[in-house]
Amino acid sequence: MNPSSLLVLTAHAFVVWVLCFATIGIGMKVTTERRALIAHAIAAPLFAAGACGVYFVWFGAATPLLAATFFLGFIVLMNFSWWRW
Numbered sequence: 001m002n003p004s005s006l007l008v009l010t011a012h013a014f015v016v017w018v019l020c021f022a023t024i025g026i027g028m029k030v031t032t033e034r035r036a037l038i039a040h041a042i043a044a045p046l047f048a049a050g051a052c053g054v055y056f057v058w059f060g061a062a063t064p065l066l067a068a069t070f071f072l073g074f075i076v077l078m079n080f081s082w083w084r085w
Contacts, residue, residue, distance in 0.1 A: 005059065008061070012055045014074070
């Protein structure tokens, strides 16, 4: 995997993280914590499926297992790094 392919994969993972972050952030402002978490639990797989669909149709440089592992690792690292700030 070359650096530009890695950058594209990172951008897609970042979009998923931002959408999930927005879902939780907006949900916590307009409803209860429980409902925000339920909305996140429903929306997160949809966001990831959409980003993966776009990635594999247009780019597809990584295998599905590599892409899923990268998405998961990227989102976990972003959540931990955001939490520390």
